[in-house]
Amino acid sequence: MEFIDAYVIPGAILFAQMLSILLPLLIAIAYLTFFERKVIGAIQLRKGPSLVGPFGLFQPFADVLKLMSKETIIPSGANKIIFILAPIITFILSLVSWAVIPFDEGIVLANINVGVLYLLAISSLNVYGVIISGWASNSKYAFLGALRSTAQMISYEISIGLVIISVLLCVGSMNLTEIVEAQKTVWFIIPMLPMFLIFFISALAETNRAPFDLPEGESELVAGYFVEYSSIGFAFFFIGEYANMILMSAMTSILFLGGWLPPLNIFPFKWIPNLLWFVIKVSLVLFVFLWVRATFPRYRYDQLMRLGWKVFLPLSMLWVVITASIKIMFFD
Incomplete structure (x- = not known):
């Protein structure tokens, strides 16, 4: 049992560390697409995404659902x-x-x-x-x-x-x-x-x-x-x-x-x-x-x-x- 724990516990810690990097990164990628359209919209004197959720904040998730359903x-x-x-x-x-x-x-x-x-x-x-x-x-x-x-x-x-x-x-x-x-x-x-x-x-x-x-x-x-x-x-x-x-x-x-x-x-x-x-x-x-x-x-x-x-x-x-x-x- 101790032999198994010597591999399982460090592996679980490593997996948790990986998730702590990957999950924020994927969220950052989603909202980078949102802010890109907002920044370009502001430069071009238009709103950008504004309909899906408050201030358009749910737009990245709508885009993901649309892509997954194709x-x-x-x-x-x-x-x-x-x-x-x-x-x-x-x-x-x-x-x-x-x-x-x-x-x-x-x-x-x-x-x-x-x-x-x-x-x-x-x-x-x-x-x-x-x-x-x-x-x-x-x-x-x-x-x-x-x-x-x-x-x-x-x-x-x-x-x-x-x-x-x-x-x-x-x-x-x-x-x-x-x-x-x-x-x-x-x-x-x-x-x-x-x-x-x-x-x-x-x-x-x-x-x-x-x-x-x-x-x-x-x-x-x-x-x-x-x-x-x-x-x-x-x-x-x-x-x-x-x-x-x-x-x-x-x-x-x-x-x-x-x-x-x-x-x-x-x-x-x-x-x-x-x-x-x-x-x-x-x-x-x-x-x-x-x-x-x-x-x-x-x-x-x-x-x-x-x-x-x-x-x-x-x-x-x-x-x-x-x-x-x-x-x-x-x-x-």
């Missing part, structure tokens, strides 16, 4: 098994990344020393869900959208990786908690403002958000790689995209905005809980995601690739060299 349609020429697996892969990968995200000091599911490497590995796997869905659909438009998205994600992952390397050179660790604690004196957004801008713009491209939503171009691809999906399959892709938006906002907060650390150690700020500071920073970055969507027109694909390869890549490589040189000359 018929799942699998194209006759599709590879059925892979077609079903693709959105599941995307959905699962969008959730497992949160295992290493620290919400506060000591509040993290897995405080591993290679947290940054883990996130880069998971983000590189996201390409598989996209390319599999485009190929398995047996549709030229879905396949073109998948190729676009894959090329886009791979191109901007390089810039994101080089920006993260610059941060790691300053900290000397790949542990995300230690990256936050290294910003107690000054947040990295101040000395590394150009890298912050490159990281944020690359995050827009990595998550296929406007103005880089080329894989979903309505005028030529009619929703891109998930054009053939409906019901729960479409919902999984939808959840995956918004979960990745929140993840990239959390990464921006951890790498450049001090994570859960308050801006100044003065009376009005230090009494606010650290977890609340983290939520505020992630929410502010998410607001900029939505603001950008309502403001900027879509890039052409050649402009998107030129920006990634001819502007961001040289700049981020140069910054890595400068950061390493300064560290060697003055701090080693």
Whole structure:
């Protein structure tokens, strides 16, 4: 009996910890769609969702019920098994990344020393869900959208990786908690403002958000790689995209905005809980995601690739060299 308890009790605790992250995340994804429509509505001088529940607050749940009640349609020429697996892969990968995200000091599911490497590995796997869905659909438009998205994600992952390397050179660790604690004196957004801008713009491209939503171009691809999906399959892709938006906002907060650390150690700020500071920073970055969507027109694909390869890549490589040189000359 003691042998069974040695495995069951830690497993139950781990499961409870996982639920404490996943349930708030799924609720946050639901209400992010609500606030996106509210923010864009306000920018365009209209109401946005306002009919379902008080102030339209039940709109996300109505959307979920509508999606769940739709018929799942699998194209006759599709590879059925892979077609079903693709959105599941995307959905699962969008959730497992949160295992290493620290919400506060000591509040993290897995405080591993290679947290940054883990996130880069998971983000590189996201390409598989996209390319599999485009190929398995047996549709030229879905396949073109998948190729676009894959090329886009791979191109901007390089810039994101080089920006993260610059941060790691300053900290000397790949542990995300230690990256936050290294910003107690000054947040990295101040000395590394150009890298912050490159990281944020690359995050827009990595998550296929406007103005880089080329894989979903309505005028030529009619929703891109998930054009053939409906019901729960479409919902999984939808959840995956918004979960990745929140993840990239959390990464921006951890790498450049001090994570859960308050801006100044003065009376009005230090009494606010650290977890609340983290939520505020992630929410502010998410607001900029939505603001950008309502403001900027879509890039052409050649402009998107030129920006990634001819502007961001040289700049981020140069910054890595400068950061390493300064560290060697003055701090080693």
